[in-house]
Amino acid sequence: MSELGRWPISCEIPVQWGDLDALNHVNHTVFIRWMETARMHYFIACDFTGLLESEGIGPILAGLKVDYSAPVQFPDTITVHTTVTRLGNSSFDMAYRITSATKGDGSVATGTVSGVVFDYDAGSSTPMPDSLRSRIEKLEATGSG
Amino acid sequence: MSELGRWPISCEIPVQWGDLDALNHVNHTVFIRWMETARMHYFIACDFTGLLESEGIGPILAGLKVDYSAPVQFPDTITVHTTVTRLGNSSFDMAYRITSATKGDGSVATGTVSGVVFDYDAGSSTPMPDSLRSRIEKLEATGSG
Amino acid sequence: MSELGRWPISCEIPVQWGDLDALNHVNHTVFIRWMETARMHYFIACDFTGLLESEGIGPILAGLKVDYSAPVQFPDTITVHTTVTRLGNSSFDMAYRITSATKGDGSVATGTVSGVVFDYDAGSSTPMPDSLRSRIEKLEATGSG
Amino acid sequence: MSELGRWPISCEIPVQWGDLDALNHVNHTVFIRWMETARMHYFIACDFTGLLESEGIGPILAGLKVDYSAPVQFPDTITVHTTVTRLGNSSFDMAYRITSATKGDGSVATGTVSGVVFDYDAGSSTPMPDSLRSRIEKLEATGSG
Numbered sequence: 001m002s003e004l005g006r007w008p009i010s011c012e013i014p015v016q017w018g019d020l021d022a023l024n025h026v027n028h029t030v031f032i033r034w035m036e037t038a039r040m041h042y043f044i045a046c047d048f049t050g051l052l053e054s055e056g057i058g059p060i061l062a063g064l065k066v067d068y069s070a071p072v073q074f075p076d077t078i079t080v081h082t083t084v085t086r087l088g089n090s091s092f093d094m095a096y097r098i099t100s101a102t103k104g105d106g107s108v109a110t111g112t113v114s115g116v117v118f119d120y121d122a123g124s125s126t127p128m129p130d131s132l133r134s135r136i137e138k139l140e141a142t143g144s145g
Numbered sequence: 146m147s148e149l150g151r152w153p154i155s156c157e158i159p160v161q162w163g164d165l166d167a168l169n170h171v172n173h174t175v176f177i178r179w180m181e182t183a184r185m186h187y188f189i190a191c192d193f194t195g196l197l198e199s200e201g202i203g204p205i206l207a208g209l210k211v212d213y214s215a216p217v218q219f220p221d222t223i224t225v226h227t228t229v230t231r232l233g234n235s236s237f238d239m240a241y242r243i244t245s246a247t248k249g250d251g252s253v254a255t256g257t258v259s260g261v262v263f264d265y266d267a268g269s270s271t272p273m274p275d276s277l278r279s280r281i282e283k284l285e286a287t288g289s290g
Numbered sequence: 291m292s293e294l295g296r297w298p299i300s301c302e303i304p305v306q307w308g309d310l311d312a313l314n315h316v317n318h319t320v321f322i323r324w325m326e327t328a329r330m331h332y333f334i335a336c337d338f339t340g341l342l343e344s345e346g347i348g349p350i351l352a353g354l355k356v357d358y359s360a361p362v363q364f365p366d367t368i369t370v371h372t373t374v375t376r377l378g379n380s381s382f383d384m385a386y387r388i389t390s391a392t393k394g395d396g397s398v399a400t401g402t403v404s405g406v407v408f409d410y411d412a413g414s415s416t417p418m419p420d421s422l423r424s425r426i427e428k429l430e431a432t433g434s435g
Numbered sequence: 436m437s438e439l440g441r442w443p444i445s446c447e448i449p450v451q452w453g454d455l456d457a458l459n460h461v462n463h464t465v466f467i468r469w470m471e472t473a474r475m476h477y478f479i480a481c482d483f484t485g486l487l488e489s490e491g492i493g494p495i496l497a498g499l500k501v502d503y504s505a506p507v508q509f510p511d512t513i514t515v516h517t518t519v520t521r522l523g524n525s526s527f528d529m530a531y532r533i534t535s536a537t538k539g540d541g542s543v544a545t546g547t548v549s550g551v552v553f554d555y556d557a558g559s560s561t562p563m564p565d566s567l568r569s570r571i572e573k574l575e576a577t578g579s580g
Contacts, residue, residue: 013449017475018174018468020167022219027163028351029319029326033453036319040452040509061318063357074167074475159303162330163323173496174464174471178308181464185307185364206463208502219330308462312455312509319453364457 004136005095006143007083009042015076025071031109032066035096038080039113042094046135057126060118062091066111070103077101078108083143084136090117090125092136149281150240151288152228154187160221170216176254177211180241183225184258187239191280202271205263207236211256215248222246223253228288229281235262235270237281294426295385296433297373299332305366315361321399322356325386328370329403332384336425347416350408352381356401360393367391368398373433374426380407380415382426439571440530441578442518444477450511460506466544467501470531473515474548477529481570492561495553497526501546505538512536513543518578519571525552525560527571 013034021027043049043059052058072078078100086093096111119126158179166172188194188204197203217223223245231238241256264271303324311317333339333349342348362368368390376383386401409416448469456462478484478494487493507513513535521528531546554561 011449013451014446014472016448016468016472018166018172018471021163022165022167022169024167028354029163029322032319032322033451036453037449037451044510061358063355064318065353065355067353068351075479156304158306159301159327161303161323161327163326173499174467177464177467178306181308182304182306189365206503208500209463210498210500212498213496220334308456308464310457311453312457312459314457317453 002137002141004087004140005083005085006140007081007097008139008141008143009038009045009083010079010081011038011041012077012079013037015072015074015078017074020074025073028066028068031068031072031098032064032111034078034080034098035064035066035082035111035113038082038096039094042082042084042139046132046139048132051129051132052120056120057129058118058120059092059115060125062114062116064111064113066109068109070100070106070108072100072103072108076103084140085112087128087133087136090127091115092117092128147282147286149232149285150228150230151285152226152242153284153286153288154183154190154228155224155226156183156186157222157224158182160217160219160223162219165219170218173211173213176213176217176243177209177256179223179225179243180209180211180227180256180258183227183241184239187227187229187284191277191284193277196274196277197265201265202274203263203265204237204260207259207261209256209258211254213254215245215251215253217245217248217253221248229285230257232273232278232281235272236260237262237273292427292431294377294430295373295375296430297371297387298429298431298433299328299335299373300369300371301328301331302367302369303327305362305364305368307364310364315363318356318358321358321362321388322354322401324368324370324388325354325356325372325401325403328372328386329384332372332374332429336422336429338422341419341422342410346410347419348408348410349382349405350415352404352406354401354403356399358399360390360396360398362390362393362398366393374430375402377418377423377426380417381405382407382418437572437576439522439575440518440520441575442516442532443574443576443578444473444480444518445514445516446473446476447512447514448472450507450509450513452509455509460508463501463503466503466507466533467499467546469513469515469533470499470501470517470546470548473517473531474529477517477519477574481567481574483567486564486567487555491555492564493553493555494527494550497549497551499546499548501544503544505535505541505543507535507538507543511538519575520547522563522568522571525562526550527552527563
């Protein structure tokens with residue numbers, strides 16, 4: 001059986017000045033936007049995006065949870081790491097970990113999301129196709145975990 | 146001949162806390178987002194949105210110009226007023242004026258955009274259909290100008 | 291002993307066109323921005339904002355959890371309801387419930403945040419002043435709960 | 436006399452998925468946020484930010500103009516180039532040019548802003564200090580122009 005949670009995908013994003021809010025640190029919603037960008041890179045890497053185009057089957061976000069551990073300022077560059085931690089029948093969980101160039105190894109925020117595999121034509125959830133499941137497992141196997 | 150520039154459409158939008166930037170006033174890009182929202186209400190009112198759905202002919206933004214005259218804080222409620230000021234063959238101009246509940250009658254920002262009528266299937270600009278032109282002229286005739 | 295969780299504060303916010311993402315519904319981070327706006331209205335109502343200005347003691351967001359139950363489109367108007375559900379020694383929890391004019395009574399999203407009372411001069415958490423605690427309890431007592 | 440308009444500062448920013456709007460390309464306000472980030476890097480490079488902290492003299496945005504020439508998609512990486520094109524007594528102009536990794540050398544958008552040197556304590560515009568003027572001229576002299 002394949003192992004999940006091996007953090008195969010990450011991306012670097014420079015902080016933008018407009019990410020700051022009136023408290024002079026990056027607004028807490030921006031961390032969640034960064035996680036979303038990493039998620040989409042993951043979906044491209046496992047071709048979930050291709051499945052949406054060809055068969056109308058795509059992911060829907062059901063919920064998220066974020067813990068903030070350190071503020072981020074401008075200028076800085078953050079890295080978002082992401083991994084799939086659970087593959088259910090028609091649902092899945094992903095985890096996120098954000099680090100910053102100036103703050104070093106400790107994470108500035110961590111998060112999890114739960115997603116559902118959705119058939120947009122039928123308008124209901126659907127089992128995750130085996131081909132996608134297999135590509136996710138292969139992608140995780142390349143992780144640094 | 147019909148008159149344009151009569152400001153038929155406006156919408157009220159409360160300032161959100163997250164609209165503030167590190168200088169503790171509403172970030173300058175937010176004013177442009179407010180203008181966009183008013184523009185879309187205008188496009189719904191003249192059924193430019195319907196034309197896009199039925200015939201694949203819709204607006205494209207070519208350029209914009211904004212002048213800022215006063216900062217906006219939280220909490221406050223702004224009103225965006227908009228009007229079509231020019232109807233060309235396959236292009237058009239719109240103007241915007243933003244006022245705020247706490248600042249009174251003077252505008253906090255004004256702007257203009259130039260747009261192009263675009264045939265998304267053909268991938269090129271196209272003359273504005275007479276039916277749309279007529280609806281815009283009727284909408285402007287209802288203005289408070 | 292005072293009761294919490296009585297939902298005393300709410301605010302209405304019209305959806306902006308730019309809130310939509312490439313899936314043509316309001317991006318999931320926007321819901322969290324709406325919750326933040328309601329939170330700041332709550333902090334103004336209980337004068338947490340005044341405490342920050344006068345004594346340098348203010349709230350810090352430690353974590354959040356959001357569940358999404360229905361997509362939101364443009365145009366629409368949402369209402370964010372918020373309440374304090376727990377007052378600890380130097381921490382507190384708040385809950386959020388978002389409804390939409392077009393979707394009716396059911397919530398489109400719910401959320402919770404955990405916050406910490408922070409002394410910005412000392413750089414550490416601090417017990418919640420009794421005066422603030424009392425104002426929150428009075429505010430909750432006015433709720434519709 | 437020193438030459439301006441030599442494009443000394445640029446920064447690379449990856450497109451985020453959330454930058455896309457319902458038309459499936461990067462929303463037009465995001466281009467303006469990118470320009471703002473480049474502007475702030477310029478202000479750090481010429482220490483306009485230091486002047487704000489030490490003497491309360493900083494920039495205020497008076498107006499902007501943007502022309503859009505090509506849509507940007509996700510994923511892609513853009514580069515914003517910026518330069519000061521005019522130094523007045525208490526005002527200045529800057530120009531921006533955005534290119535994209537996938538679109539090649541042609542710009543996807545260009546823009547200009549006009550700014551004012553503002554004394555935040557006095558609440559009025561103020562002549563640009565010679566020291567700042569000199570640093571801007573030196574910075575421009577390093578440009579690739």
